[in-house]
Amino acid sequence: MSESTSDPLKGYKGRARARLQELGIRVWSDVRMVNSAGSLFEGVVLPRSESFDDLHIVLKLKNGYNIGIHVDRVASVEEIGYKEAVYKIPEQEFPSRPDLPNVTLLGTGGTIASRLDYRTGAVIPAFTPGELYGAVPELADICNLTTKKLFGVFSENMGWPEYVTLAENIEREIADGADGIVIGHGTDTMGHTAAVLSFMVQDSPVPVVVVGSQRSSDRPSSDAALNLIHAIRTAAYGDIAEVQICMFGPTSDRYGLLHRGTRCRKMHSSYRSTFRTIGDIPLCIVSRDGFSSLTDDYLHRDASRRVRIDTVYDDRVTILYYYPGMRPNLVDALVEKGYRGIVIAGTGLGHVNTPLYPALERAIDAGVHVVMTVQTLWGFAQMYVYETGRDLLDIGVVPLDNMLPETALMKLGWVLGHTDDHEKVIEMMRTPINHEITEREPHNGYLILQGGLPETDEFVSSHWK
């Protein structure tokens, strides 16, 4: 993410750009600027964010504060120097010890660790082992680390081609003898990636751990370092050879949870403890001190097992989030645009309104695969319970029990890469690969404590959140 130095007026447009040109100064000029009120400002001209207005020039003052000066209020300016920020992260060699396991960190673009450029406030991602060692030196006590930056995209820009690249790299790293693989990922679509990798990477001999952070690592209170420590520990020593998400358990700095890739969802836009296993319990607690398994029902680490990589897909799939009053032409439009699979996130046990039935029937007749999940997230699509559900079953909408809508979407795209035969598609969708459908929902698989109740508040006030 190095700054382009080609434009000496980076980010400035319109009037501000013209004024800077007129004044003969540029970004990184060290200036003494006097405004029309006679106030003197000494500092460095900073690049301006493209999305800001064209009326102000930004200075970083000597005391570290930034201010914006209106272009019309600049009375005089004197350039006394030029201080271009150098974006360089010092590296220290990541120590290697033969007695430690080998872990590979695959980067997708999320900044797990980073350094700050104090001059501009830019966050410089730390990624190479040397850079990471400087930021999180504890890692060297856990493993020998290799890193590979696969792409630099925000989490929301991840998509099918990226999933394929990830899966192929996992295959390569396993072949090269990695004892565990960590994937650094933005949190927004982490659940989607973990789900699709659960289908593309099967029978892994080693853990595949997806990790990120909810508070970026340029903040002292960041969860990034601890998440990374937990994830790397899991990859190096954990026994769960599945695709799993490793993120904070509580919002306190205490321990991380390992969630099964197919059953995990981001449930809060900003909390540290945002990831939750839905309809089941997490796999394991991981802390600095070690692991504490919550279940034995998982694929155990076995170096001799051969991984199966299966990366085909068809991205002509979508989620239809049902709402009252939905008009049938929405379904027609999807069919018309060539969508091959529709995951409905239906109400209650898996319902949509009656006017939609003919449109769904038309879609299915046209060979589109329509499956049903529930927008309540917890619970099963049990369409046989009510008349309306039974009608949908008759039309050919297939219930996916307690598969999460996003997991269903990823799986449907992956399945359609294999076959377009309806029977086969439905059979594959309804046959769980890794707990995306479970037979039983334990009573503690659904726990949303209701705050305000005396017993909840008593519990919450006596435990760290």
Added chain:
Amino acid sequence: MPDAIDYSEVGLRVGLEVHQQLLTAKKMFCNCPAGIYTREHDGSVLRHMRPTLSELGEYDGTALMEFKTRKNIVYLLHTSNVCTYEMDDTPPFLMNPQALDIAIEQCLMLGCDIIDEVHIARKQYLDGSIPTGFQRTAIVGVEGRLPFHGREITITQVSVEEDSCREVSDRGHLIVWRTDRLGMPLIETVTGPDLRTPDEVEEAILLVGRVCRSTGHVRVGLGASRQDINVSVRGGRRVEIKGVPRAGWAPGLVHCEAVRQINLLNLRDELRGRGFRESDDLGIEHRDVTELVADSPMDLLRAGSWERYLDNGDQRSDLERGSGPFCVRAVRLPGLGDTLSWPTQPNRSFADELRGRVRVIAGLDQPPALLHSEDWPREASATNELDRLRRTLGCSSEDGLVVVWGAEEDTLTAAEEIRLRFLDAVDGVPNETRQPFADGSTDFERILPGPDRMYPDTDSPPQRVTRERVEGLQASLPELPWSREARYTEVGVPTPVIHYLIRRGGARLVDAVVELSGADLRRACFFFGERLKGLRRAGVAVDEISDERWCELFAVFDSRPVAWEAWQSLVERLVDHPDIDLQNLVEEMGLGRAPDGWRERVAGLAAELRPVHPDGSEDQRRRFLMGRAMSELRGRVSSTEVDAEIRSRIGAEHE
């Protein structure tokens, strides 16, 4: 105060950072109510702070220190005053525009130039006082001026920022913070280093306070304004005395800090005289002596005492512990004898400088934090112990010796901090933040951070401040305190009363009442600046009476001057019955109207009370009569008239 010094000769320079909470309904970056304080909590979180590296791959000095302390940080939460923003689980909302308006208004009062586009910065704090690890702050105004004793104090900058947590406890590796105050908007007014004597510092604090308070848009009361005082003498360095709660503390604190810096400079000269120049000259070494003192008669040096200190029955004591087993560590200070008892502040010595670092940075806080050879416990058995330790460490008579105890890793940190503090001593006065005490002394709080800890807040867009907005606020600005002071002085109001009125917001009310009810300015000043004080002290909620009610009251005084004498009972009635109809009340009490036959009533009282004080003087009797009569007639007949009537009655008796 000991050690009289000539402040100009030692080159005393003092500047202020005055923090003043703003009176807003909500907090600065979230929609929580401001000013709701709680003693209880209904949730808590545990966090740690990790320093972020600068672009040079170096940690900010403070950051490094804070990281060394490896603090467990607990935040106490209450749903009534914090949301998920305060616990750093939700990004900031847009800056409270009311806070920015008040900040701009304050800047204008201070004569500042307003910044066109306000950029929110993060100022790193790793002590845990803010859960994010940084304070959101923004410069709003620069280059202000305040008239002061015929010269000017410069206002370098005014920033608006979010307030921090309140500390609940700090023991060992655990610090606990209450979050109620966190996020309340405040302004920080930074002055130039323009103050030259301790007394000037107090005056300047009060002056800035009067400016802030004359708008009525700032909070008053305990903790609503706090100041940091930056002190240096020639050859010394800036030391920040942080969070001084009262202006009255300033003279003592500034004096003591000046004395401290002079003493530290003398110590520097002494050390240089002994040949110490740089790090390599300090041959400080340390050794684990736990075994040696395992059977010591000195309780402090045994594991049991430390365990008892830690395990005070608090279930969280595990978080207070450091790493490693109990350890006693002796530190030999070659050639540094007689420096530990070197005086610094009144009643304190250089050993206390070491103590501060050991306590804060190493977290070894069992009093007295360390023992040293120049102030060793006097019991005979203890003296033997010192001799044994000196022998073991190979101390010569020129050497000093310090002993620390606690978790092993912390004793190592302590030994290193002791070395670093001596290294600072060779250099003179270290940049520090110090904690103030009422007696003028201070103790180490942290290393003073540099500008490296500032960086832009990527979560908050800059806020444009248009000239129209500034002009609008300028137009409705209240009168400047010095102009108000001149106006009040002119009608004969004493300065302390004026300052009290401005500080406590009474001046605004005085002017409103004068303007709206035509009241006499001097009378209104004394009323709000003097008379009400007594009632307030007696617990009468006079501050709950609205401006409109005060104006109504003064209108009554205007139309019925005699009613003025009954002001106290009127105010009490207004407090007790906020909705009462004042005109009816006045009628009911008969105020301003002399009751029929009042003269006869006075005559009757005079006759009745004749025997009460048979031996008393005429004066005594008259006063007593006056009291009785006025209790019935106050507000109805003027006291002058009643007095005249009594005098004439008594006079008549003699005829």
